[in-house]
Amino acid sequence: MNDFLLTVRAEWTKLRTVRGWVLALVVALVVPVVIGLTSVNGSRSGGCPGAEVCGPPTGPGGEAVTDAFTFVHRSLGPHGSLTARITGLTGQRPRIPGSGGGGAPVPQAWAKAGVMVKEDTEQGAAYAAVMVTGGHGVRMQSDFTHDTAAPKAGTSSTAASSAGAHSDAASAAAPPTAAAPRWLRLTRAGSTLTGATSPDGTHWTTIGTATLPGLPATAQAGLFTTSPEHTEVDRHALGESATSGPTRATATFDRVTLSGAATANSTESGGLWRTTVIGADPVTAAFSASSQRSTPAGESFTVSGSGDIAPAVGGRAFGARSVEDGLVGTFAGLLVLVVVGSSFVTAEYRRGLIRGTLAAQPRRGRLLAAKALVVAAAAFAVGLVAAALSLKLTASRLHAKGVYVLPAATGAEVRVVVGTALLLALAAVLALGAGILLRRGAGAVTAVAAAVVLPYILAISGALPVAGADWVLRVTPAAAFAVQQTTVRYSQVAGVYAPSDGYFPLAPWAGMAVLCGWTVLVVGAAYAVLRRRDA
Amino acid sequence: MGEVGVAVRGLHKRYGPTAALDGMGFSVGPGRVTGFVGPNGAGKSTTMRVVLGLDTADEGTALIGGLPYRSLRRPMTHIGALLDAAALQPSRRARNHLLWMARSQGIGARRVDEVIDRVGLATVAGRRAGGFSLGMRQRLGIAAALLGDPGVLMMDEPFNGMDPEGIIWLRGLLRALAGEGRAVLISSHLMSELQDTATHVVVVGRGRVVADTSVAELLAAASAGGRVTLRAAQPERAATVLGAAGGTAVPAGPGTLSVSGLSAEDIVAHLTRQGVPFSEVAAHRATLEDAYLRLTRDATEFTGADAVGGTRTSGGTETGERA
Numbered sequence: 001m002n003d004f005l006l007t008v009r010a011e012w013t014k015l016r017t018v019r020g021w022v023l024a025l026v027v028a029l030v031v032p033v034v035i036g037l038t039s040v041n042g043s044r045s046g047g048c049p050g051a052e053v054c055g056p057p058t059g060p061g062g063e064a065v066t067d068a069f070t071f072v073h074r075s076l077g078p079h080g081s082l083t084a085r086i087t088g089l090t091g092q093r094p095r096i097p098g099s100g101g102g103g104a105p106v107p108q109a110w111a112k113a114g115v116m117v118k119e120d121t122e123q124g125a126a127y128a129a130v131m132v133t134g135g136h137g138v139r140m141q142s143d144f145t146h147d148t149a150a151p152k153a154g155t156s157s158t159a160a161s162s163a164g165a166h167s168d169a170a171s172a173a174a175p176p177t178a179a180a181p182r183w184l185r186l187t188r189a190g191s192t193l194t195g196a197t198s199p200d201g202t203h204w205t206t207i208g209t210a211t212l213p214g215l216p217a218t219a220q221a222g223l224f225t226t227s228p229e230h231t232e233v234d235r236h237a238l239g240e241s242a243t244s245g246p247t248r249a250t251a252t253f254d255r256v257t258l259s260g261a262a263t264a265n266s267t268e269s270g271g272l273w274r275t276t277v278i279g280a281d282p283v284t285a286a287f288s289a290s291s292q293r294s295t296p297a298g299e300s301f302t303v304s305g306s307g308d309i310a311p312a313v314g315g316r317a318f319g320a321r322s323v324e325d326g327l328v329g330t331f332a333g334l335l336v337l338v339v340v341g342s343s344f345v346t347a348e349y350r351r352g353l354i355r356g357t358l359a360a361q362p363r364r365g366r367l368l369a370a371k372a373l374v375v376a377a378a379a380f381a382v383g384l385v386a387a388a389l390s391l392k393l394t395a396s397r398l399h400a401k402g403v404y405v406l407p408a409a410t411g412a413e414v415r416v417v418v419g420t421a422l423l424l425a426l427a428a429v430l431a432l433g434a435g436i437l438l439r440r441g442a443g444a445v446t447a448v449a450a451a452v453v454l455p456y457i458l459a460i461s462g463a464l465p466v467a468g469a470d471w472v473l474r475v476t477p478a479a480a481f482a483v484q485q486t487t488v489r490y491s492q493v494a495g496v497y498a499p500s501d502g503y504f505p506l507a508p509w510a511g512m513a514v515l516c517g518w519t520v521l522v523v524g525a526a527y528a529v530l531r532r533r534d535a
Numbered sequence: 536m537g538e539v540g541v542a543v544r545g546l547h548k549r550y551g552p553t554a555a556l557d558g559m560g561f562s563v564g565p566g567r568v569t570g571f572v573g574p575n576g577a578g579k580s581t582t583m584r585v586v587l588g589l590d591t592a593d594e595g596t597a598l599i600g601g602l603p604y605r606s607l608r609r610p611m612t613h614i615g616a617l618l619d620a621a622a623l624q625p626s627r628r629a630r631n632h633l634l635w636m637a638r639s640q641g642i643g644a645r646r647v648d649e650v651i652d653r654v655g656l657a658t659v660a661g662r663r664a665g666g667f668s669l670g671m672r673q674r675l676g677i678a679a680a681l682l683g684d685p686g687v688l689m690m691d692e693p694f695n696g697m698d699p700e701g702i703i704w705l706r707g708l709l710r711a712l713a714g715e716g717r718a719v720l721i722s723s724h725l726m727s728e729l730q731d732t733a734t735h736v737v738v739v740g741r742g743r744v745v746a747d748t749s750v751a752e753l754l755a756a757a758s759a760g761g762r763v764t765l766r767a768a769q770p771e772r773a774a775t776v777l778g779a780a781g782g783t784a785v786p787a788g789p790g791t792l793s794v795s796g797l798s799a800e801d802i803v804a805h806l807t808r809q810g811v812p813f814s815e816v817a818a819h820r821a822t823l824e825d826a827y828l829r830l831t832r833d834a835t836e837f838t839g840a841d842a843v844g845g846t847r848t849s850g851g852t853e854t855g856e857r858a
Contacts, residue, residue, distance in 0.1 A: 010639030017631035352622035360639040
């Protein structure tokens with residue numbers, strides 16, 4: 001057998017023949033699961049009647065969504081199009097105690113109004129829409145997660161001619177007004193929907209197309225308006241707190257024309273428009289309204305709405321939990337594995353056994369690699385089982401308690417479990433490297449705990465302000481905890497994306513790469529020292 | 536002899552201002568036990584660590600069978616070493632301590648049980664090594680050294696902490712190992728421990744070799760200048776006779792002479808031939824310890840190995856040259 005494999009086998013024999021280490025591995029497996037289960041014990045169901053689990057609706061992709069808006073709609077056949085001109089989008093937000101809100105009719109940046117084709121009027125039903133927004137220009141969105149901004153040329157042509165090039169960007173993002181209206185059109189061809197926009201109703205620019213598989217022959221096409229919650233972030237000495245309140249947006253539409261309506265008698269179309277407040281709750285219902293009048297140029301409407309059409313973010317806000325909540329005990333298992341990883345070598349330094357080890361394998365790089373492989377494999381196995389158990393057990397416990405758990409794709413769950421195991425493996429190897437550098441167990445454990453666990457706890461507990469927490473989770477090895485995030489950050493959804501809400505500043509594998517970098521650095525230094533130092 | 540045993544050449548190593556090794560050089564040949572003797576701090580342990588590739592010498596080479604330790608594959612099958620009996624993890628069972636070493640060399644578990652038997656630890660192999668006495672740890676360390684059935688064995692102070700029974704056992708074991716044709720190097724700061732075991736000694740002091748010789752020659756050299764105590768009824772007459780024979784006799788008390796320059800046998804022969812009566816002839820047989828003390832005293836009084844140059848023999852063809 002290759003002498004590296006022999007050394008790996010010897011190191012494995014060492015690990016399994018010290019009872020303290022074996023016990024520590026068991027503890028590292030059990031404790032995170034127990035912590036995970038304990039942490040969800042306090043959860044209550046989201047106020048659903050009975051024992052039924054209820055939560056936010058889910059979109060076509062299975063993700064939790066917010067789907068609340070005012071919809072003035074008609075039935076649309078398999079082929080047709082809906083065109084409308086928007087001559088205004090204004091906003092209104094109620095007074096939040098302690099803030100100056102309430103007055104100006106400025107819409108929320110992500111207030112939306114436009115034309116939509118939707119499978120039906122159920123929450124979460126598939127849709128495609130072209131819209132104007134309060135501050136992000138004209139966009140085409142579909143099925144909650146897809147978002148395309150209108151090309152610059154299409155939105156700026158009038159701005160350039162009317163207001164001059166210097167106001168280009170501002171007018172492109174600004175909501176339409178009576179002086180600068182905006183035309184929107186959605187064309188259906190089977191399950192393909194094409195969105196277009198025009199400054200004048202003559203020159204059209206295509207924004208994009210969306211395919212809605214399984215869109216029934218008769219779908220709902222219409223005008224919609226909605227406006228997301230307004231959030232005030234209050235900074236104070238010990239962190240930040242956010243206060244949110246509902247808002248309302250009002251859009252005026254005219255020149256509305258629908259072709260390809262499902263009902264044969266299109267001349268009586270005026271009477272066929274219906275208003276549905278989708279996802280109505282007492283608050284949004286009070287904010288919703290629509291009025292209609294017919295003009296020779298087409299139908300004209302005023303539609304007010306409140307809510308959002310977007311993937312759900314900040315799940316905890318509405319009493320739901322995310323799957324990774326069961327992994328809050330990971331840090332405890334990590335600490336134990338860090339102790340194992342460092343003492344796997346510092347125990348040898350303490351007794352002089354390192355000489356016996358190096359006499360058995362004088363090639364020090366191979367010895368280091370073998371030791372790293374063994375602690376990494378042990379930590380990975382423990383982490384994999386612990387994470388999988390935590391996830392499954394907490395999910396079923398939450399389900400039994402009637403708490404809604406935000407759905408996560410199977411791929412994301414696998415990534416969370418494997419990533420957690422990898423996180424633990426890398427941390428254990430990091431500790432091994434620190435143990436070689438410092439030759440003292442206490443010092444190595446302290447250093448690694450301070451580098452990995454401390455930043456993580458400070459960041460997710462909300463002890464640091466969001467900016468500080470984000471910074472810490474970008475540069476320290478704790479960045480790797482990002483691999484546990486299943487909630488998704490959407491640039492097209494306003495929300496508080498703070499580490500304390502489960503949003504990490506780095507993408508899952510980018511965070512893991514930061515830990516990898518640190519591990520490579522420390523193990524590389526350990527190798528350099530080990531090679532030169534007298535044993 | 537470069538291909539068999541250990542060859543140490545011109546090792547120098549400094550720790551700050553102190554020279555731990557200052558031209559250390561010797562060879563360990565097969566089929567015999569070589570004592571590696573010197574006072575504490577003479578560089579014995581440092582030399583052994585350099586031989587095992589644990590410490591790096593500033594200068595010089597240490598080869599096992601012609602190769603540096605770090606280039607050996609499965610090194611414990613070439614050289615078995617006991618450096619520090621305390622170097623074990625206390626919570627690991629004795630057998631497992633040997634098992635991981637066996638795994639690292641591709642040696643089977645059966646061999647582990649064999650060496651446990653050979654060092655007499657069979658009944659305690661399942662106990663945690665942390666509970667072992669120093670003597671038991673020495674036996675465990677010796678078992679580890681034997682694990683790979685190596686041609687070279689190197690042990691640092693293996694007699695430490697052993698009870699008299701253990702010392703007798705170890706002497707027998709070392710002789711047996713040499714008898715099997717292995718090269719055996721045993722360090723000690725007590726020459727007497729090696730009296731009936733080593734047939735060759737490398738005496739070191741201050742990081743270099745002071746003497747590299749067979750035990751027989753070392754004893755002969757030490758005895759060569761020895762004195763004989765003579766009791767005679769007529770000491771003046773005896774002194775005259777011995778003086779004429781080339782010896783020097785000085786009074787050492789009433790009716791007692793201390794004679795030098797003649798062996799006890801010569802004295803008896805001369806006195807008998809001349810008809811001088813005597814009642815006792817007592818030769819001071821030099822012990823290994825005497826010889827060693829003389830050598831190490833010389834080594835501190837004179838620098839270098841020149842003081843004992845005449846005792847250097849075939850065992851070390853190149854030794855001491857750097858001194």
